Amino acid sequence: MFTLISLPYALDALQPIVSAQTLSFHYGKHLQAYVDNLNKLIAGTEFENMPLEEIVCKSSGAIFNNAGQMLNHNLYFTQFSPVSANNHAPQGVLLDAIVRDFGSLDNFKTEFEQKGTTLFGSGWVWLSVDKEGKLVITQESNAQNPVTKGLRPLLTMDVWEHAYYLDYQNRRAAHLQALWDIINWEEIERRYVA
Protein backbone atom coordinates (compact mmCIF):
# COMPACT_ATOMS: atom_id res chain seq x y z
CA MET A 1 0.00 0.00 0.00
CA PHE A 2 1.33 3.38 -0.96
CA THR A 3 0.49 6.42 1.16
CA LEU A 4 0.34 10.13 0.47
CA ILE A 5 3.68 11.82 1.23
CA SER A 6 3.78 14.49 3.92
CA LEU A 7 4.55 18.00 2.73
CA PRO A 8 7.73 19.48 4.29
CA TYR A 9 5.93 22.86 4.63
CA ALA A 10 2.44 24.23 5.39
CA LEU A 11 -0.23 24.52 2.67
CA ASP A 12 0.11 28.32 2.66
CA ALA A 13 3.93 28.35 2.90
CA LEU A 14 4.60 28.73 -0.84
CA GLN A 15 2.48 31.86 -1.29
CA PRO A 16 2.47 34.06 -3.29
CA ILE A 17 4.19 31.78 -5.86
CA VAL A 18 1.77 28.86 -5.32
CA SER A 19 -1.46 29.62 -3.47
CA ALA A 20 -2.83 27.50 -0.63
CA GLN A 21 -5.85 26.83 -2.84
CA THR A 22 -3.72 25.43 -5.67
CA LEU A 23 -1.69 23.35 -3.23
CA SER A 24 -4.76 21.99 -1.49
CA PHE A 25 -6.22 20.75 -4.79
CA HIS A 26 -2.93 19.68 -6.38
CA TYR A 27 -1.56 17.81 -3.36
CA GLY A 28 -4.75 16.98 -1.46
CA LYS A 29 -6.95 15.98 -4.42
CA HIS A 30 -4.84 15.21 -7.52
CA LEU A 31 -1.94 13.41 -5.82
CA GLN A 32 -4.26 11.67 -3.35
CA ALA A 33 -6.29 10.34 -6.29
CA TYR A 34 -3.17 8.97 -8.01
CA VAL A 35 -2.18 7.18 -4.77
CA ASP A 36 -5.67 5.75 -4.24
CA ASN A 37 -6.03 4.67 -7.87
CA LEU A 38 -2.60 3.01 -7.88
CA ASN A 39 -3.36 1.05 -4.71
CA LYS A 40 -6.63 -0.24 -6.21
CA LEU A 41 -4.99 -1.13 -9.53
CA ILE A 42 -2.01 -3.05 -8.13
CA ALA A 43 -3.92 -5.03 -5.48
CA GLY A 44 -3.38 -8.73 -6.17
CA THR A 45 -0.99 -8.12 -9.09
CA GLU A 46 2.77 -8.61 -9.57
CA PHE A 47 3.19 -4.89 -8.76
CA GLU A 48 1.63 -5.07 -5.30
CA ASN A 49 4.87 -5.09 -3.27
CA MET A 50 7.18 -3.49 -5.85
CA PRO A 51 9.02 -0.20 -5.19
CA LEU A 52 7.40 2.76 -6.94
CA GLU A 53 10.28 3.45 -9.39
CA GLU A 54 10.30 -0.19 -10.43
CA ILE A 55 6.56 -0.10 -11.12
CA VAL A 56 7.09 3.00 -13.29
CA CYS A 57 9.82 1.18 -15.27
CA LYS A 58 7.91 -2.11 -15.69
CA SER A 59 4.21 -1.20 -16.04
CA SER A 60 1.99 0.24 -18.75
CA GLY A 61 -1.51 1.61 -19.14
CA ALA A 62 -3.44 2.77 -16.08
CA ILE A 63 -0.92 1.37 -13.58
CA PHE A 64 1.90 3.24 -15.30
CA ASN A 65 -0.11 6.46 -15.46
CA ASN A 66 -0.93 6.48 -11.75
CA ALA A 67 2.50 5.23 -10.61
CA GLY A 68 4.26 7.75 -12.85
CA GLN A 69 2.14 10.60 -11.56
CA MET A 70 2.71 9.52 -7.96
CA LEU A 71 6.50 9.42 -8.46
CA ASN A 72 6.49 12.72 -10.37
CA HIS A 73 4.49 14.53 -7.69
CA ASN A 74 6.52 13.03 -4.81
CA LEU A 75 9.67 14.53 -6.33
CA TYR A 76 7.87 17.79 -7.22
CA PHE A 77 6.28 18.54 -3.85
CA THR A 78 9.43 17.76 -1.84
CA GLN A 79 11.65 20.18 -3.82
CA PHE A 80 10.12 23.46 -2.55
CA SER A 81 10.68 25.76 0.41
CA PRO A 82 9.10 29.12 1.36
CA VAL A 83 10.24 32.28 -0.43
CA SER A 84 11.82 33.43 2.85
CA ALA A 85 14.12 30.37 3.01
CA ASN A 86 17.81 30.80 2.29
CA ASN A 87 18.27 27.95 -0.20
CA HIS A 88 17.00 29.25 -3.55
CA ALA A 89 20.34 29.19 -5.38
CA PRO A 90 22.44 26.13 -6.27
CA GLN A 91 25.90 25.96 -4.72
CA GLY A 92 29.02 23.82 -4.61
CA VAL A 93 29.32 20.73 -6.79
CA LEU A 94 25.82 21.13 -8.25
CA LEU A 95 26.43 24.73 -9.32
CA ASP A 96 29.77 23.63 -10.81
CA ALA A 97 27.98 20.92 -12.83
CA ILE A 98 25.30 23.36 -14.06
CA VAL A 99 27.96 25.82 -15.25
CA ARG A 100 29.94 22.98 -16.85
CA ASP A 101 26.94 21.56 -18.77
CA PHE A 102 24.87 24.71 -19.53
CA GLY A 103 27.46 27.51 -19.53
CA SER A 104 25.85 29.45 -16.68
CA LEU A 105 22.99 29.28 -14.18
CA ASP A 106 21.05 31.84 -16.23
CA ASN A 107 21.49 29.78 -19.40
CA PHE A 108 20.24 26.70 -17.55
CA LYS A 109 17.16 28.50 -16.24
CA THR A 110 16.36 29.96 -19.67
CA GLU A 111 16.63 26.58 -21.37
CA PHE A 112 14.61 24.85 -18.62
CA GLU A 113 11.81 27.43 -18.81
CA GLN A 114 11.83 27.28 -22.62
CA LYS A 115 11.48 23.46 -22.57
CA GLY A 116 8.62 23.78 -20.07
CA THR A 117 6.85 26.48 -22.06
CA THR A 118 7.11 24.64 -25.40
CA LEU A 119 6.02 21.22 -24.10
CA PHE A 120 2.76 20.65 -25.98
CA GLY A 121 -0.12 19.50 -23.78
CA SER A 122 0.31 18.01 -20.30
CA GLY A 123 3.61 16.86 -18.88
CA TRP A 124 6.78 17.71 -17.01
CA VAL A 125 10.15 19.31 -17.68
CA TRP A 126 13.05 17.69 -15.82
CA LEU A 127 16.66 18.22 -14.88
CA SER A 128 18.30 14.81 -14.54
CA VAL A 129 21.77 13.31 -14.39
CA ASP A 130 22.75 10.67 -16.95
CA LYS A 131 24.94 7.58 -16.45
CA GLU A 132 28.09 9.59 -17.28
CA GLY A 133 27.24 12.22 -14.68
CA LYS A 134 26.14 14.84 -17.22
CA LEU A 135 23.14 17.05 -16.47
CA VAL A 136 20.35 16.93 -19.04
CA ILE A 137 16.97 18.65 -19.48
CA THR A 138 14.13 16.55 -20.90
CA GLN A 139 10.47 17.06 -21.70
CA GLU A 140 8.20 14.23 -20.57
CA SER A 141 4.57 13.93 -21.66
CA ASN A 142 1.70 13.09 -19.33
CA ALA A 143 2.90 10.69 -16.59
CA GLN A 144 6.38 9.97 -17.99
CA ASN A 145 9.43 10.14 -15.73
CA PRO A 146 13.12 10.21 -16.80
CA VAL A 147 13.85 6.98 -14.85
CA THR A 148 12.37 5.07 -17.79
CA LYS A 149 15.24 6.45 -19.94
CA GLY A 150 17.94 5.46 -17.44
CA LEU A 151 18.23 9.01 -16.09
CA ARG A 152 18.21 10.03 -12.41
CA PRO A 153 15.69 12.88 -11.89
CA LEU A 154 16.74 15.88 -9.78
CA LEU A 155 14.35 18.79 -10.38
CA THR A 156 11.02 19.14 -12.13
CA MET A 157 8.30 21.59 -13.05
CA ASP A 158 4.75 20.33 -13.59
CA VAL A 159 3.17 21.84 -16.70
CA TRP A 160 -0.20 20.14 -16.36
CA GLU A 161 -2.73 22.97 -16.20
CA HIS A 162 -3.88 21.84 -12.73
CA ALA A 163 -0.47 22.98 -11.42
CA TYR A 164 -0.97 26.64 -12.31
CA TYR A 165 -4.39 27.49 -13.72
CA LEU A 166 -5.99 28.75 -10.49
CA ASP A 167 -3.11 31.19 -9.90
CA TYR A 168 -1.75 32.00 -13.38
CA GLN A 169 -4.57 30.96 -15.75
CA ASN A 170 -2.99 30.48 -19.22
CA ARG A 171 0.32 32.15 -18.26
CA ARG A 172 2.43 28.99 -18.03
CA ALA A 173 5.70 30.82 -18.72
CA ALA A 174 5.08 33.28 -15.87
CA HIS A 175 4.37 30.39 -13.50
CA LEU A 176 7.56 28.53 -14.44
CA GLN A 177 9.66 31.68 -14.07
CA ALA A 178 8.16 32.33 -10.61
CA LEU A 179 8.90 28.80 -9.34
CA TRP A 180 12.65 29.51 -9.08
CA ASP A 181 11.85 31.60 -5.98
CA ILE A 182 10.66 28.49 -4.09
CA ILE A 183 13.06 25.80 -5.38
CA ASN A 184 14.93 24.22 -2.45
CA TRP A 185 18.37 23.75 -4.02
CA GLU A 186 19.68 21.98 -0.89
CA GLU A 187 17.21 19.19 -1.69
CA ILE A 188 18.23 19.16 -5.38
CA GLU A 189 21.91 18.94 -4.36
CA ARG A 190 21.07 16.11 -1.93
CA ARG A 191 19.51 14.20 -4.85
CA TYR A 192 22.50 15.01 -7.07
CA VAL A 193 25.16 13.68 -4.70
CA ALA A 194 23.08 10.69 -3.54
Ligand code: MN
Ligand atom coordinates in the same frame (compact mmCIF):
# COMPACT_ATOMS: atom_id res chain seq x y z
MN1 MN B 1 0.39 17.84 -11.07
